[in-house]
Amino acid sequence: MAARRPAARSLWPREHGAYVQLLVPLCTALIATGGSAASAAIAIGACLAFVASEPLRVVVGARGARLRETAGARARVRLALLGAAAMLVGGAGLALAPRSALWLSALVAVPLGFVLVAATRRAEGTVLGELAAAVGLAGAAAPVAVAGGMRALDALTIWGAWSMAYATTVIAVHHVIARHRRADRGRARLGRWLGVALAGAGLAALIAIAPIAWFAAPLAAAAVVVLVVTPPATRLRAIGVAFLAISLVAALCAVTAARRVAPEPAPARPGAAQLAG
Numbered sequence: 001m002a003a004r005r006p007a008a009r010s011l012w013p014r015e016h017g018a019y020v021q022l023l024v025p026l027c028t029a030l031i032a033t034g035g036s037a038a039s040a041a042i043a044i045g046a047c048l049a050f051v052a053s054e055p056l057r058v059v060v061g062a063r064g065a066r067l068r069e070t071a072g073a074r075a076r077v078r079l080a081l082l083g084a085a086a087m088l089v090g091g092a093g094l095a096l097a098p099r100s101a102l103w104l105s106a107l108v109a110v111p112l113g114f115v116l117v118a119a120t121r122r123a124e125g126t127v128l129g130e131l132a133a134a135v136g137l138a139g140a141a142a143p144v145a146v147a148g149g150m151r152a153l154d155a156l157t158i159w160g161a162w163s164m165a166y167a168t169t170v171i172a173v174h175h176v177i178a179r180h181r182r183a184d185r186g187r188a189r190l191g192r193w194l195g196v197a198l199a200g201a202g203l204a205a206l207i208a209i210a211p212i213a214w215f216a217a218p219l220a221a222a223a224v225v226v227l228v229v230t231p232p233a234t235r236l237r238a239i240g241v242a243f244l245a246i247s248l249v250a251a252l253c254a255v256t257a258a259r260r261v262a263p264e265p266a267p268a269r270p271g272a273a274q275l276a277g
Contacts (some may be wrong), residue, residue, distance in 0.1 A: 009071050011078055013054045017173070020244050021134050022050050025141035025162050028251040029155075032258035033148025038096035042105075042147050045090020046140040052082035062119040097147035104143040104155065111136035127195070130170045138162035150258065157210040158254060164203040165216035165250070168223035169243050171195045173236065176226065180233030196227055212260075215253035219246050 013019070026043050033039060058075035061068050068075075094102050111132040118129040138159060145155040175192050203220055206213045226239060 008074070009067060011054050011058065011071070011075055013050060015133075016240060017169070017243075018050070018133060018137055020247055021137040021162075021166050022046065022140060024244075024247045024251050025138045025158075026144060028158075028254045028258075029141040029145035029148060029150070031251075032255045033145055033150050036096075036148050038093045038101070039144045039147035041089050041093025042097065042101065043093075043140075043144045045086045045088075045093060046144070048082050048086035048089065050137070050140075052079055052086060055079035055082065056116075057119050057124075060116075060120050062122060062124065093147060094143065097143065098152075100152040101143035101146040104139075104146060104152065108136055108139035108142065111139070127171065127174050127192075130174070131167050131195075134166040134170050135163040138166055145258075154210075154212060154258065157206065157213055158258065160206055161203060161213035161216035161254075164199045164206070165219040165223075167199040168196050168220045169226075171199070172223040172226040173239065176230060176233055176236060176239065179230050192227070196224060200224065212254075212257045215250045215257055219243065219250050222246050 026046065030039060030043060055075035055078040057063050058067055058071055059079055094105060114132040115124055115129060115136060118124040118126070118132070123129050124133065141162070142155040142159040145158065146152050171192050175189075178188060178192075200220055203213065203216060207217065222242065231239060
């Protein structure tokens, strides 16, 4: 009887929290604006690029030299196909969207570029690497929202709210892991508390300036509770499920808040003024 071959290593992204950080804001933007061909194309392009991130990690060696040797060829093929599809579909969406969607996409590329550099140095799993990933993934919804008709300023505000809320959850999870590994040193602990305090203060300031950002407050508050209580690491799955549930509630609140703001006015067609006259 022939021995079974070992199953091929999955090339789907492994970070479960990243799915939430990308998909919840994306769905929020599509539902809040009602969507359009441009916003749907940008959203699909973002999802394709996200799925391509795991083959990219394998190709650059972020998952280790052994995996790059055994799965590198398969990863390169998948990266080429997904990367090309992401650029084609996402580029078509950006071409149909308002110009502000293009510069928002350029802003989103900054933290994601940091994540790529961190991956090549095997540092994407650090607090800074995961914070940059959370900001970039949540930001993918900003050009989608603008392409659907939302004002760029409102899209930026919602991006900022998601980013600061998810930043607190990233720090809270790292705090639980550090306590489990008995690596909860004084400076590191102080840094985590300071990071959550800064993110919370930033979110509070954003809400004071733009009340639409209030939807993210419960998620940040839940992260603070985790930081204070510090459940055992065996409860990380339950913590993740709780963060997902609160993110979904926050998304519903964000949809409600976003629908109350004025949409981006459509550009006037040439000759419209003369026709009106």
